[in-house]
Amino acid sequence: MSMEKKGPSSWDVFFAGFWRDNPVFVMLLGTCPTLAVTNSVINCFAMGVSTLFVLVMSGILISMLRNFIPKQVRIASFIVVIATFVTIVDYLIQSISLDLYDSLGAFIQLIVVNCIILGRAEAFASRNGVMRSVLDAIGMGIGFTIALLCLGVVREVLGNGTLLMNTPYEISLFGPRFEPWSVMILPPGGFFVLGVELLFFNWWRKRKEARALAQAKA
């Protein structure tokens, strides 16, 4: 990696996706799967892990090929690589558990058009070495999973009164007399929760920046 430009340290690259450049809460990428699958915690987890896998694998391949892909056909090449790994995930999940496959529905196939993956391929993997690309992909994948879980926990708790439903570890939080808020399970609930969480995180970020500024002045 001697030809690498001096940039942020590997550590920084890894942690960027967690919070500072979180794909959902900061870059607002991949909102379609974010809104669609976050109605139960287990779906969030499966979606997050599948996306992480596709991110890492396509990151490796694209950063390896980055010097051979002509500029004009780069998007087409990236999409072929991504689609390949998504199809692999699709087969793997089917061979692990058909029930999980059913509950994720069409969303596995839709990872292909998740902007996070193409976005990282274009913005990072095609300009950086394999190691850094892998670190970036893992960080982004974990960040995406964290964001999905942030939505999924709220939606499942309010919408069904449980955690980890449809798994052997299901916990009922409020007892059988709880009135579930069906709206949280339905698509509008995804928009509401994402909106409220964006509001909260942006408010927090602004406050932190204002404090840092005040400290710098003092």
Add this chain to the structure above:
Amino acid sequence: MSVSETTPPVDQKKDNAGSLAMLRTLGAISFVSGILLSVVYQATFSRIQTNTEERIRSTVLELVPGSVIQKEFTFFSEASPDVPRTVYAGYDASGTFLGVALEAIDLGGYGGEIKLLYGYIPDEHKIVGTKVLLCKETPGLGDKIKTDEHFQKNFESLSVPLDDSRQHLLYPLKLVKAGAGGGPGQIEAISGATISSTAVVNGMKESTEVVLPLVHQHLQELKEQGK
């Protein structure tokens, strides 16, 4: 895996790479992707196949009480000769015919297709339970068709006698509001999940009306096959 050997080196600084270079790159990537996919497909094919078969087998054995052997038959009805109707027959260890599990499919669920199997004992003219195989309904709402005890109870011992012509049901299945059922052939919906309940009942209705007469037509064949 190393791909660089198969890919011709192209000077990336040159923005206008020739058409040939682009074609070669895309071709090579597609080639590698094709190889990868076929390898994974081969590797997982048998697992997926066993998963699917195992799911159907265990469901059939669960739905036909007492059965330990399952056999698959395909019949065609005169009304819709293009659609193969799969009948899973259940036998006990000595090969005595006990009952069948039948498929019901409806595309009108909230999330699209719903597929389920239901157990049917031809001698008693009774449906003895259902099991959802494919359900893309909303978790916590529509997917209650899998878990809702009250809804499942509709099908635990549902009498579905044929009429005198042996071609139709005496009481076609019918969806009613929760708490309003009790009549012959009436299925009580899950309140708050009407669309999914309707889809289940529509699928069951279509299937019972076509396949139950078929099962009775071929009853002799089904009974002999076990021996």
Add this chain to the structure above:
Amino acid sequence: MSTEARPLIIGSSPHIRVKQSVPDIMFHVALALLPVAAFAVWSFGLSALLLLLTTTAACVATEHTACLIARRSTTIRDWSVVVTGLILGLTLPPSTPLWMAVLGSIFGVSVTKSLFGGLGYNCFNPALVGRAFLQIAFPIPLTTWTPPDLPGRFSSLLPTTLTFPFLRADTAALADYIRTALASGGVDGWSGATPLSMWKFAEVPQFESLPRLFLGSIAGSTGETATWLIILCGLYLIARNMMNWRIPAGMLLGAFLLSGAFWLSDKTHYPSPMFMLFSGGLMFGALFMASDMVASPMTSAGVWIYGFFIGMVTVIIRIFGALPEGVMFAILLGNAVSPLITSATQPRTYGLVRQKRWIKQ
């Protein structure tokens, strides 16, 4: 031609105009809602009273809190949030648990109004957004109805009203309560349906008689039953020039024409246009919700289109939708397209040639 008969009066500035401020109008809207609220209490009893007080108090409290958080002076004195609370209460079923009513108030006012910057910035009617949220969140309690004029309605509450927060509304207990109360008055049966659901869900469509619909002795949301009273109160606002009469007129006309067309095609299946106009929340929606000043278009032509659109969508939802009532969603859709209608119906500036493209704001 007599020019003397209608002289053109030109005065030099300053012009003195009648003062008609926003708080003034909102106060009169609230005033006009009071008779409707009184009728609701009269026909549904203590539960309706408590429901109306709760939604109003919760809406006012939400707005006040939002103003405190945003560090602005409170805006509850402009009466608009009182109107929101009253309307929300009047559109809920009488048996709605109070905790749900509070939740709907908080959601409607905070998300639709406070977050967008208060009165004048709300692109949707806040009361309707709260109502829609509750409808989707709790479909069963929000479609459980109570018959009007129940014996004992002034001495006891409906069993679901005081449901403990976040717990399920006990609709079975409510059905028992209603059956016992009706039996004490000598009535046996109660189908638990509004006139609209009796038409839509009964095996043979049943049509409630028009006089009963008009006088309001039917089941429904607290404030939507007494059509005659709603019309009177609406006329008061129109007479005082505090409501744009074109909106309700357009909406009723749209609903009348479309349902009339369906009715003429099949009189056994589709209800008569008069049934459509007098049943459910259409009249209340036309006079008090669609006419919301902020969320409706700003041009006269646009207002006609807007009303007509809402009326037609209502009928389409009622006939083809999964729910028997569609006024709420129709008005919200109308709110959503009203900026588009406004910009598409901008009048031509005097002296300019009409341009063949959308006018950019």
